[in-house]
Every structure is written in C-alpha cells, then in structure tokens.
Amino acid sequence: MDTDRLLEKLRKLYILTMDYEFHKSSYAKYMDSLRSNYADLLQETADVCDRTDDGAERIAACIPEYVCHELDQISSRRKRDLKALDHKMNMVSYFVPLMGEIPSLQAKGLTERMVELWNEKMPEYKIGHSTYESIKGGFKKGIFCYITTAVCRSMHKPDDCYELAALRAYRDGYLSETEEGRRIVKEYYNIAPTIVKRIDREDGADEIYQGIWDEYLSPCIRLIEEDKKEECKELYVTMVRSLEKKYLYS
Structure with missing residues (x-):
C-alpha cells in the first residue's frame, strides 16, 4: 500500500473513533475491538514507520493536519471550541493510544511526534501524550x-x-x-x-x-x-x- 492510501485509511479510522464514548466499563472493549479489527492497518503503519523517517513524519502529521483544517472551516469561535473539545477527547482517549499499539519500536516516538505536531498547529487546543496502559491503569487505580x-x-x-x-x-x-x-x-x-x-x-x-x-x-x-x-x-x-x-x- 502506498503512503497516501495509508493516510486516508488512518483518517477514516480517526473519524470512526470520534463516535466512541469514553467510559470505564467499555473502554477496554472498544480498544480490543479496534486492535483486532484494524490489526492489518496497524501493521501497515508500523511497516511505513520502520521503513522511512519521511513516512513516519507524514503519519504523525496526518491527523493534526486533518483536524486543524476541519476546525479552520468553522467560523464561530464557540462552535470551533466545542468541536475542538471533541477532537481533543478522541485524540487522547483513543487515537494516540491506538497508534501507540502498532507493532514497532517506533510506536512511542510516533505518538510523541503526533502530539508535538498537534500542539504546534493548534496551540490553543493543546493535548498531552497518552497510552492505553496509562488510561487502563488510571481506571484501575x-x-x-x-x-x-x-x-x-x-x-x-x-x-x-x-x-x-x-x-x-x-x-x-x-x-x-x-x-x-x-x-x-x-x-x-x-x-x-x-x-x-x-x-x-x-x-x-x-x-x-x-x-x-x-x-x-x-x-x-x-x-x-x-x-x-x-x-x-x-x-x-x-x-x-x-x-x-x-x-x-x-
């Protein structure tokens, strides 16, 4: 698969997770389902990251660029802020942790770069780095x-x-x-x-x-x-x- 097609699939996956609620009772189930249903996509992402630095950078920038563009289309500051809240919640709860699960030693570097690019492009809507284990452990504790x-x-x-x-x-x-x-x-x-x-x-x-x-x-x-x-x-x-x-x- 070429990188452009991979990025489009990642954008579609991100849009899908926007509909997921963040509940303690269902979080692990949703994440397990995502890892199982999109195992091939996670592997393809890992392969690109392992193959070239340029590919990894394009993957890291994919969703920050998409969200930044989407928010720029909203003229009302109030509506933009509300939509940004949804994107931030999705990014930290699902997408960044899911990308951290790719089968590659580059996973942590990829997600840290993804968060870094997000904060550079949207400094008014900053997010922090997150992992599946830290969220699951937080629920447990x-x-x-x-x-x-x-x-x-x-x-x-x-x-x-x-x-x-x-x-x-x-x-x-x-x-x-x-x-x-x-x-x-x-x-x-x-x-x-x-x-x-x-x-x-x-x-x-x-x-x-x-x-x-x-x-x-x-x-x-x-x-x-x-x-x-x-x-x-x-x-x-x-x-x-x-x-x-x-x-x-x-």
Missing part, C-alpha cells in the same frame, strides 16, 4: 476523579491540592471499604467523564463548576473534616444524581 478535578481546575487549584487529596483519600478509604461504596465509585467512573465533557461545552462552564463547589464539594470536605463520612456519601451521591439528570438525560 481510581485516579480519574473527573468532576472534582474539573472543578478544581476551573478554580486554578493544582492536582495535588488539599481538596482533591481529601476527597481521594475518602474515596479510596471509606467508600472502598464496603460493597455499596465500591458500587457508587464504579458507577461514578462510568458516567463522570461524559458529565464533565458536557459541562465543558456550556457557555458558563466556570460558573457551573463554582456552583458544584459551593453546593456539594466544599460541604463534602467539611463533612470529611468533621468525620461525618456517611453524610458526605449521601451528599456526594446527591451531587452525582443531580448532574446525571441534568447533563446525561435532559
């Missing part, structure tokens, strides 16, 4: 505290801030000690990424996150400090149910 992290990010709090540390410790300690608590955590991680994604699309996302902080998270932290762990659980469940109703089913 429970580090994806999506809603709380998104709220703290909007308030310019660091990832290791006191509030996040307190809620993570509560989750990994008190909640994980009971079957009911583990069920709550599992359900939360299945729906939270989509909730955050949809809040981020709202015009007043920062105000929404501030409201979540004021109404739910700050009181939760206070209850943890007062050793009222069961009351914290009830409030946290109320928060998730409220956000689920508003951003998943409305």
Whole structure:
C-alpha cells in the first residue's frame, strides 16, 4: 500500500473513533475491538514507520493536519471550541493510544511526534501524550476523579491540592471499604467523564463548576473534616444524581 492510501485509511479510522464514548466499563472493549479489527492497518503503519523517517513524519502529521483544517472551516469561535473539545477527547482517549499499539519500536516516538505536531498547529487546543496502559491503569487505580478535578481546575487549584487529596483519600478509604461504596465509585467512573465533557461545552462552564463547589464539594470536605463520612456519601451521591439528570438525560 502506498503512503497516501495509508493516510486516508488512518483518517477514516480517526473519524470512526470520534463516535466512541469514553467510559470505564467499555473502554477496554472498544480498544480490543479496534486492535483486532484494524490489526492489518496497524501493521501497515508500523511497516511505513520502520521503513522511512519521511513516512513516519507524514503519519504523525496526518491527523493534526486533518483536524486543524476541519476546525479552520468553522467560523464561530464557540462552535470551533466545542468541536475542538471533541477532537481533543478522541485524540487522547483513543487515537494516540491506538497508534501507540502498532507493532514497532517506533510506536512511542510516533505518538510523541503526533502530539508535538498537534500542539504546534493548534496551540490553543493543546493535548498531552497518552497510552492505553496509562488510561487502563488510571481506571484501575481510581485516579480519574473527573468532576472534582474539573472543578478544581476551573478554580486554578493544582492536582495535588488539599481538596482533591481529601476527597481521594475518602474515596479510596471509606467508600472502598464496603460493597455499596465500591458500587457508587464504579458507577461514578462510568458516567463522570461524559458529565464533565458536557459541562465543558456550556457557555458558563466556570460558573457551573463554582456552583458544584459551593453546593456539594466544599460541604463534602467539611463533612470529611468533621468525620461525618456517611453524610458526605449521601451528599456526594446527591451531587452525582443531580448532574446525571441534568447533563446525561435532559
């Protein structure tokens, strides 16, 4: 297969993964399906990368160039930002990790270059490097505290801030000690990424996150400090149910 045809197939694969939701319960299944159904394409990609540096560079630039062109066609800044959010989510969740699975020693270099070119072409929509193992491991360890992290990010709090540390410790300690608590955590991680994604699309996302902080998270932290762990659980469940109703089913 010539490189031009390979690049076209990679673009079609990228477009396909745009329709995939990012859920803990289905992520491994989707990735396994992609690796199985597109094993030949992954092998062809690896062969080109192993054969020539120019071929590897063209593959690395393929999707960043495609997305940059697509976003340039959208005149409305608001609509462009929303579409960019979808592309960023897809790139980091599926496409970069999938390219990292090509059977080649060049896989890591290819995906790092892909991210580098993306950030050069679209500096206002930067992404970070990701792998299938890091995402899967993150789910397993429970580090994806999506809603709380998104709220703290909007308030310019660091990832290791006191509030996040307190809620993570509560989750990994008190909640994980009971079957009911583990069920709550599992359900939360299945729906939270989509909730955050949809809040981020709202015009007043920062105000929404501030409201979540004021109404739910700050009181939760206070209850943890007062050793009222069961009351914290009830409030946290109320928060998730409220956000689920508003951003998943409305």
